[in-house]
Amino acid sequence: MSAELRAALTAELGAGVVVTDADVLATNARDEAHFCPAGVPAALVRARSTADVVATLRIAGRYGVPVVPQGARTGLSGGANAVDGCILLSLTRMARIVEVDAGERIAVVQPGVVNAELSRVVAEQGLFYAPDPASWESSTIGGNVATNAGGLCCVKYGVTGDKVRALEVVLADGSVLRTGRRTAKGVAGYDLTHLFVGSEGTLGVITEITVALDPAPAPALTAAATFSDVADACHVVDAYMAAGARPSLLELMDGPTIAVVSAYRDLGFPAGTGALLLVSSDDPDRAAADLAAFAEVCARYDATEVVVAEDAAEADLLIEARRLVGPAHEPLGASLVDDVCVPRRALARFVQGVAAIGARHDVLVTCAGHAGDGNMHPGVVFDPADPAAAARAQQAFEEIMGLGLELGGTITGEHGIGTLKASWLARELGPVSLAAHRRIKDAFDPDGLLNPGKVL
Template sequence: MRPLLARLRSAVGDDAVLADEDVTAAYRRDMMPLAPAGKPAAVVLPADAGQVCRVVRTCADAGVPIVVRGAGSGLSGAANAVDGCVVLVTTRMDRIVEIDPDNRLAVVEPGVVNLDLRTAVERHGLFYPPDPSSYDWCTIGGNLATNAGGLCCVKYGVTTDSVLGLDVVLATGELLRTGRRTVKGVAGYDLTRLFVGSEGTLGVITRATLALRPLPQAPMTLVATFTTTRQAGDAVGRVVRAGVVPSLMEIMDRTCVEAVERHLRTDLGGGAALLVCQSDAGGEAALRELAAVAKACEAAGAELVHSTDDPAEGRDLLTARRSVLPALEAYGSWLTDDVCVPRDRIADLIVGCEGIADDTGLRIAVLGHAGDGNMHPTIVYDPATQEAAARLAFDRILDLGLELGGTITGEHGVGKIKQDWLARELGPVGLRVHRDIKHALDPTGLFNPTSMLPA
């Protein structure tokens, strides 16, 4: 490896190449505990697109695979190293290059932290909508690679809905620019959307042009509790049929509620399920939206419906939602799944997960984005004695999601943990087309060779 390390140091500088195994071990995996991870030969931290191009050419010449990594907040193993690879970390490329209020766009490098971008554009009265739960430390590059979503997806969509264009380093070391800065544009294939969600298998994103929105008004918040899961599912359907599109609509099952109540030492009203909704429409429009949501919840049999226009109270209610995973750590290690089902099947998914929990003897908490059906059943287990049971429960949840007409991932991606499930969902023709695209852009399998597509 000495000649390779020498060339990498020449490309990015001595301090940007890490080869000590005790140091590189920290870059082996993301937050998915069950996904395989290899031992990298080196970790490089380029500072700009030119250095990325040189790293890619160096690795291509040496026949050494590249795995691209951001902050490591992923939940599918997509950024996990393979043996002998170079892990290319984009966190040093962290400049907000431009904020253009007139055209409502920002140009950023991949290492920019999601929350830092949101804070920066707010100073201009603008808003960047995608908000994954790890928004305070995940990076835009990782969000782009996995097409991340978040709590606001029901109204504003996922990451790809906010992307106008990309700069991408290809397997040849060339820099490709996709998309445009204009609001409209249909020239050529939509290459931008091809790279968003490709999990580092097609190229290295080095810059993104992102669409911004006017800063919403302070949201009004509603919380509703239900004595049965079916009632909560019915309420979601009634909200959809009423034509209301809240800026946020989250669901937590009984297991989540009990864990959060214990963790935060608060009372969320108990019940079998809890809905939290927000409207950022402002003024009378927000009042009308939440009144319609309240009516839907009451018609579905809600035990309690409470609305507030107090921003602090609203933040407290969202803190309860965002605290589910830390709260579950009191019971053991957690493993979060990610399935998206039609909104009228949310209750079926929660009930089905209760059955899987009974069968496996594991605690399974279900939370998620009720507005778009993207659920995160989270398995609590002891890694020393229950890993096999956790893997079984994980797979059974994916199977259940497909049976309910859903998809194996709504926002976390395929990575190294769901490849066989992707093949099942796509079918042979869809899988062949994916492989054809991969081969056309990366014929030697340079980028992330063991992620997303099954062998």
């Protein structure tokens, strides 16, 4: 079957598009998640156009072969991992910014466009593409849409799905569906656009995206506050937001995270710092007042220091600490990165509970994330060569998701389900919602060939 499938793909698409080299297939068989199985693919298709995607899906349907869509494979839930005998369908070559319409404040892009590249291009026209996941320098817009990615700015500007207006999607049978519209408003028919946002390639393959843009914001003012007790920092977040603040960034790092980042690069944090809050405001009329209010709330909750950046360069240095969280963990071994979002009022209980889980299982657990909307990313660090350590890490990871649900939250705020959290989806959704999800999947993919084993 594999030889016949490869021959059919090559005949239709060409040898330059279809890759069958075993080493290349192995390299492309998984994303950045640990503890997620990855099968052996039959072929990799590096699509150049919607027509290539249509041809691939039609051939896959003819042979009954699963298709796993992929972007830059920066995901952390196994959503882009191969299954045995599948076609890996890479969209990274489809990387054209089709149009930027400054008047309508929209951009039309192919799925392989890198997030940071779109941001830079629209900035030249005085516009702003807000979603900025930590992987924004390498992750693609198609992948961002597939997982409904967020980022540091989402507390004010929203996540990827909030900016998606229209999609071109190739369905399982090779037909091409257009959803949504360019206009700011429109309610004709069901909202199919946002059905595909966050669907992780299980309902169709996204081949074009129309996103809304914002006017470029004013330069932000930024402040940092340190605390001896992480619970105090969490209470500041709740109180500050409850008072009506609308920061453009509000991030939290706990003590273990600060220690890991400090070991990676000395940013001047005193030893034993229990927590760091970073806040920015880009509202030109109230930024100074926003930061003054932040400092006042921090004083009420025993902040050890509050520093306001004097210029953009100093602000970038403060925010650098948060952006270094991922790179700083890489030398430590493997990390299982959770993605739990809880109500802000429960943030202190969640962060304290995460620390207790790490202590109970004797694993290092760091906790950083988008505190302004309650979306935290605990990282369970372990030696993958030690089976006992790996087992403890897995148990801690699972308990962190359970804690999030107990506190009224969700098992994923922006990373998606993939295979890593598929067993937890039923617990969060409940039987009625899960059955509805399965009926939707069956309607769009009756043969179950699109990214099987992911999400549901």
